[in-house]
Amino acid sequence: MRVLVLGSGVLGAAVAARVAARGHEAHVLEAGPTPASGTSATSYAWVNGNKKRPASYRELNASAIAEHHRLEGVERGWLVPNGHLEFASTDEHREELTARVEGLEAAGYPASFVSVSAAALLEPDVRVEPDALVAWFPGEAHCYPEVFVAEMLGTAGVTVETGASVVAVSAGGVELADGTVRTADRVITCLGRHTGRLHPDVPMVEPVRGNAAVGVLARTVPAPVRLSRVVTTESLNLRPAGGGALLVHALDQDPLVSPSDPVPPEVLTTLRDRIHERVGLPVALASAYVGLRSIAADGLPVVGPVGAGYVVVAHSAVTLAPLLGELAAREVCDGVAQERLAPYRVERFRLPYAPAAQMH
Numbered sequence: 001m002r003v004l005v006l007g008s009g010v011l012g013a014a015v016a017a018r019v020a021a022r023g024h025e026a027h028v029l030e031a032g033p034t035p036a037s038g039t040s041a042t043s044y045a046w047v048n049g050n051k052k053r054p055a056s057y058r059e060l061n062a063s064a065i066a067e068h069h070r071l072e073g074v075e076r077g078w079l080v081p082n083g084h085l086e087f088a089s090t091d092e093h094r095e096e097l098t099a100r101v102e103g104l105e106a107a108g109y110p111a112s113f114v115s116v117s118a119a120a121l122l123e124p125d126v127r128v129e130p131d132a133l134v135a136w137f138p139g140e141a142h143c144y145p146e147v148f149v150a151e152m153l154g155t156a157g158v159t160v161e162t163g164a165s166v167v168a169v170s171a172g173g174v175e176l177a178d179g180t181v182r183t184a185d186r187v188i189t190c191l192g193r194h195t196g197r198l199h200p201d202v203p204m205v206e207p208v209r210g211n212a213a214v215g216v217l218a219r220t221v222p223a224p225v226r227l228s229r230v231v232t233t234e235s236l237n238l239r240p241a242g243g244g245a246l247l248v249h250a251l252d253q254d255p256l257v258s259p260s261d262p263v264p265p266e267v268l269t270t271l272r273d274r275i276h277e278r279v280g281l282p283v284a285l286a287s288a289y290v291g292l293r294s295i296a297a298d299g300l301p302v303v304g305p306v307g308a309g310y311v312v313v314a315h316s317a318v319t320l321a322p323l324l325g326e327l328a329a330r331e332v333c334d335g336v337a338q339e340r341l342a343p344y345r346v347e348r349f350r351l352p353y354a355p356a357a358q359m360h
């Protein structure tokens with residue numbers, strides 16, 4: 001079978017690998033000049049099932065962490081399985097974190113409280129309030145998405161065509177912006193936030209300043225700081241970015257950036273100040289960028305047949321990619337419907353009382 005996979009972010013790459021692993025031809029069409037030209041290159045890439053709701057979605061994310069391990073993500077270099085520490089110092093955060101850890105523990109998700117001194121053994125250079133409440137999530141990880149994409153696209157049977165912008169999907173293949181066509185037995189769309197352009201039935205959140213689809217990240221220069229894992233605090237989230245650099249995200253800065261403008265100087269100053277406060281050293285930023293999330297209208301993934309094709313799109317896709325790639329390949333290639341995908345069909349967006357003419 002010849003399968004066209006549209007998009008080469010973490011989802012397209014994972015889908016293509018699982019299709020090819022079954023002995024099928026997986027041809028990836030990517031509009032950008034290189035693979036992973038979209039959101040996957042601008043992700044915090046924390047691999048977790050931590051704040052995911054409802055329970056079935058948390059379980060999907062937890063299974064996806066296991067799938068990263070099953071595909072040998074640690075050995076192949078994309079997964080850093082060093083867990084996650086979260087520090088709460090305000091009353092509101094303490095209360096929320098207490099309830100969350102208790103709920104996760106009860107559900108069998110690895111989560112517990114540790115002392116500040118125990119946390120300091122794990123992350124000696126991170127400065128936190130001495131009376132902070134500390135949660136420890138040992139099963140969580142972070143990912144290097146470009147390494148993941150490279151490993152997936154390197155699977156025997158996967159071919160990649162860059163500079164190939166798809167404008168239409170039909171039963172027998174796709175049409176490109178240059179007017180040429182590519183034929184296939186099946187088409188799987190993994191276009192992230194651009195999914196709605198080819199499949200208007202999939203309602204995506206349009207990234208605009210101040211909404212959940214827009215986030216700002218910064219990468220530091222290499223710094224003499226010991227940091228081994230994802231660390232969450234009220235003022236700053238930080239994790240290793242490779243080679244001694246740090247990747248930082250301050251959630252309260254996200255509403256201050258816009259999808260089309262450079263990161264404002266005052267946001268850069270805030271990020272530098274908070275890094276200094278958290279690691280006790282002034283560390284310069286190497287880059288700062290705005291990332292645009294791919295979020296369907298209700299925040300949950302959309303996976304399954306849509307029109308003449310099959311769509312896979314999700315926020316938290318760095319976490320979910322290995323699992324969604326496998327489940328999609330079982331449905332498209334093996335013809336076996338996956339019960340776990342039932343909550344994520346596009347049909348959920350159709351109101352029962354909507355006249356048929358209003359349905360896309």
Ligand SMILES: Cc1cc2nc3c(=O)[nH]c(=O)nc-3n(C[C@H](O)[C@H](O)[C@H](O)COP(=O)(O)OP(=O)(O)OC[C@H]3O[C@@H](n4cnc5c(N)ncnc54)[C@H](O)[C@@H]3O)c2cc1C
Pocket residue numbers: 006007008009010011012029030031032035036037038039040041042043044045046047048164165166167190191192193194214215216217290291292293294313314315316317318319320
């Ligand atoms: C600030 C930020 C923080 C995040 N943090 C996390 C996190 O901690 N954990 C987590 O799991 N997730 C996180 N995410 C989300 C995660 O990064 C995304 O869900 C994921 O990268 C989406 O991957 P994708 O393959 O679906 O889309 P993309 O990576 O966007 O890939 C889609 C590809 O399709 C290509 N394309 C677009 N249009 C066309 C076309 N017409 N024809 C051909 N190709 C086309 C694009 O060039 C792109 O390469 C974060 C995102 C952001 C922005």
